[in-house]
Amino acid sequence: MSEQAKGPQVSTLAKDQVGGLFATQEPQWLKERRLSAWESYLQAPMPTVKNEDWRSTTVNKLDLGKLYPVKALTKQEAKIQSAKLEASLEKIGEAAAVYMEDYATSTFHIAASKEIAEKKITVLPLAQALAAETTAKDLEKLAALIDAKRGVVQDKFTLMNTALSASGLYVHIPKNTTVTAPVVMALNLPAGAADKAVESSENLAVFPKVIVHVEANSTLKFVSLTTASEASSETAALVNAVVEFHVEAGARVEVAEVTNLTPGTFFVNRVRAYLGRDAQIDFTTAGLGGGQVKSDLETVLEDRGAQAAVKGIVLGAGKEHYAYNTIADHKAPDTTSNIVFRVALKDSSTSIYQGNVVVDKVAQRTDAYQSNKNLLLSRAAKADSIPKLEILADDVKCSHGATVSPVDRDQLFYLMSRGLTRSQSEELIVTGFFQQVLDLIPISGVKDLLAELAASRIEDKM
């Protein structure tokens, strides 16, 4: 087959190639898991617009036959090659550890401060973590996490990730440990075609899998950047990520993920956070570039007193499409979720936000709040907002609100009467619109980075 000569092609990928994607020292159980996921993947239907969760994401634009999954990066670089990422990291400030996969140079980079070793914290590429060098006990723990089903729907993209993932990170924080500076993971796609990553001129597909395990009473800040080197051509690339946070009793995790991709990219992102007793997550996502971004953010409040704060800012431009789905799954009493999502759309960009609040029968005294505001900066932009409440308990406090509106005319007049041009005024209004969310972000460096990224996107051709 001519495709095989170029590299493994997704739609025709043979069994032995799926098994051989990871490093050769990959444990046998994992190889088997890949193969079984691959079999299921072949059987699973491709989601269409008829699937409720995919109703406005055009999957058929994604030609799986032309995507080539990359193998694990093996070449390590001591320094970060991307100037753009370097600048972003500088904004974020001091980091406890940095892990970067750079598909522009086909290299990876990992660096950790002394703190990481001293506190027996693990920050390793997932492939390495799974390899022989970790102790058998650790591997067992990791296997338990990675293999946890926990009722996750195994759809086409999740199965694809399970079968093909050769990218990603494993972070483990032992109990009663505080990491003050953030652990940063960055994934950088090349501009244009992925020809550097695979020998063919076909399109790049990356399947990151990230597992963050924070044991009882520990704290972690985690920052994830998904970027592309420069404005790319129309060439397609797929990033299909699965990210899991296992937050044990009394632990607190602060997360910020930034999507800053190019028009040719299709980004499927599945994030799940499992929260134990009194565990907390403060999660921020920022959609600041990408052809189609389909992101599911699920917080599973598994035990009493768990708290989830989820924030989102999205700024669409061009023909970009963003589909965010937040799920607050209250499975225990006295749990709290607070979701604030703000979307501003320029040009003919579109967005759909679905907010699901699910309250189990036993989850009494749940306190759930959900707000989604959409600002349309152009007549051609379109935003949808769909709140869904599924409440089985009878003693709960749940509220939600959603708005979709153009820029307020009186605000515009007020600012213009002060000498700002129409576009300067709109820029200021949008900046303020996001700032209200940014002000809630606990990681200060991320706040600055997002403010800067949003500002440059707001100013861009507005």
Place this chain on the structure above:
Amino acid sequence: MTASNSNSKRILEIIDLHVKVEDKEILKGVNLTINAGEVHAIMGRNGSGKSTLSYTVMGHPRYKVTGGQMLYKGQEISEMSPDERCKLGISLAFQYPVAISGVSVSNFLRKITNSKRGKEIPVKEFRQELKAAMAKLGVKDEFLSRYVNDGFSGGEKKRLEILQLSLLKPSLAVLDETDSGLDIDALKTVSEGVNALASDETAILLITHYQRMLDYVQPDFVHVFQDGKIVTSGGKELALELESRGYDWVTGEPASEPAKV
């Protein structure tokens, strides 16, 4: 009244101005001439069209000029956008300033000042100027980190309006009901801020329902607005007369509402 003054000192000349809002004519032939160094007060009942005049001078898109002229220093401004008018030297202190959530007062003030002056003022220099202006208006430092007009009291909003004008340094300051919602101490401070805007080169157009601000900002001319136009004009004594005798004394109509001072 002031038409004999030389053209070089003329700030605003409004000639037979007609304005519609959504097909309803609100201004029905306004004539008004304001020269440099003058303070004009426009008084009138609610709904007489006073605020429409202020919005029209500033260029609110909802207010359509259907006839007449509006000349600023001899230049027709009817077609200009609000920001162009501001840059020429016209500023409006709003009766109801809107909140701009997420935008801090300090960031906002710096942006509009730079924009008006057409250059980046060094941060330190701006800071000094701002602090001095704030001190004069009794504005505290914590004000700067708050979002513009977000959750402000009536008095705080009016102070911020005058603070903005003191940085923009307009040649023509239009004050729309700046006295409303102010207690007596705030009224004094804000009035001092307004007086500081006045000079031989600038003019002030003060729109008000009540006479009380005119105790602190002395007008050279007082105009009475009724049904979309100026029905009578006079000196500052006219304001006192209105205060004691009511608007129907001028307009010949029965009082539709009791004076609520």
